[in-house]
Amino acid sequence: MVIIRRFILYFILIIFALFMLFPIYSMVTTAFKTMPEIVGSRLTPPTQLYLGAFKEAFDSIGRPLLNSVIITVPSALIGTFLGSITGYVFSKFRFWGSDALFILIVLGMYIPAQAVLLPVVKFSANVGIFNTYLGLILPMIAFSIPSATLFFRNFYMNVPTEMIESARVDGCGIPGIYRRIILPLSGITFAVSVMINFTWIWNSFLWGLVLTQGPAVQPVMVAVNNLHGTYVAMWNVQMAGSLMAALPMVVIYAYFGKYITRGVLAQRK
């Protein structure tokens, strides 16, 4: 009975896993095939390792890959840093309107990008940062603050208030307490928040699409989409591009995945 139940359970899980894994299989195999091979049989593994598609894709998305790094790294770091400051203040200090302000900030998480798309594009054009790195970095920072604030506030709620008060009596001001006590205590939380921000900013397609024009500033997700040719679909080039675009995320998660698990567990405590 137990074995049959196990069997059914695993059968269902394997089906779901296949749903997830098959596109990845398809992406990897297609990337290493030549076009005639793809037309011949879509699902068989490649007969030889053909790297031409990677070279061709890299010619188009090399620059956008760099753009993505230039945009994502500072946005993820600064967004996390600002979120930790606001999280600290909202968790440890009460002031007039602090609750209302906190709710307003967190509400920012629920505003769909589409709702503010036009105003942001218009604003960015008006202040002259449209199609610049800054034009993407600033909105990315702004959009990462709400979730980072909530994340850090929940973490700092568990930091004993007596510790903050003790530092105050010892002569430390509010910024000093942040720098000397709060920040050194939030290492893992910081790493987790940076990764979460990194992921969504790196993968954000819509903002890159509407806030940039042409490959000079364009992030990689938009460039990958453009690999899709106008007259012929170069599947291998497109898959090779997707693979390269996804690789940084895969590497980061492989290295830091355990911190994410630990960080999320720490939040639960």
Add this chain to the structure above:
Amino acid sequence: MSKVTLNGLTKRFGKVEAVKNVTLKIRDGEFVALLGPSGCGKTTILRCIAGLEKPDEGDIYIGDKMVTRLSPPDRNVSMVFQSYALYPHMTAFDNIAFPLWIRKRPRDEIREKVKKTAEILEISEFLNRKPGELSGGQCQRVALGRAIIRNPAVFLLDEPLANLDAKLRISARGELKRLQKQLGATMIFVTHDQVEAMTMAERIAVMNNGVIEQFGSTDEIYQQPANMFVSGFIGTPAMNLIKCSLVERGGSISLILDTNTLPVPDSIGRALIEKIKSSDMVFGIRPEDISIHEKNKPNSYKTKVYVVEPLGNEKLVTVEMGNTYSKVRTRLDFKQEIGENAWVDFDWNRAYFFDKRTGKVIMHGLNKSANRR
């Protein structure tokens, strides 16, 4: 070192008045305990002195300087928290050095002072460890070190011994008292443990419901409690408080407890009658001031043994007198067991009488024989 004065201090949290119009004068270099049950406002007073809470009314003076509106760093006080509030990412050394480090003192001076402080507290060998690697007692010393290194005007300690285990607490009590003498510091500590307050403090402020019921030396608090609350809070076990009424019948004066009559010595009875407005009162007597006998004796009062608790060097007997229960401290060879009869008589010179309505003391036998003990 400075004196501390609270003038009509009131603190409200929403509609709750945590501290009500408290006035307290603490002398320079004095060791004072704020004692009371939880929620009586003692910690709130401490936090007001530290500047962590803003009082709604009243003023706080440290020395001759009014500090009511100053922020905590400008008050020159240091505080030891119940949880010690050590910084977990810093070593014991850095924790102790923290207040000087904030004040940007030279490195050599910091090292010198931390070394000296560690010597006083005997924690020199743990300075490189982080709080997670220290025992409760060691953490407490590090927290004390962080407080004394600055040489502040006033030390504030919030339940400093509450997180120690029972054995360590007793030794820490003595150590803390010695430390206070050694530093000659003004120290104010909060505790709910009356033994802790009596053993350490020079003067105790007994608090209840946001007001100070009595402020005085250990002896005063114990021998001359101002009211029923203080008498019931101090002493282990606390004073027996028995509701009764006073009657004069045929020239002799007695207390009526429920249906039982207890004759009172004439001198005390007469003095009492002169002072009371209503015959209803509360009779108070400490467990050590009741004698208990296996057999009937003249002027003794018949009771039933409710429970006997041997303590090794003495026995604690609870006796049933009508509907009230009283604790009696007696010698080990007291033989009666639960349910058996026993006879008690009272040391009337050490009896207390309280107004039933206000709880205030009407008189106590000590008025006549203050030098008996």
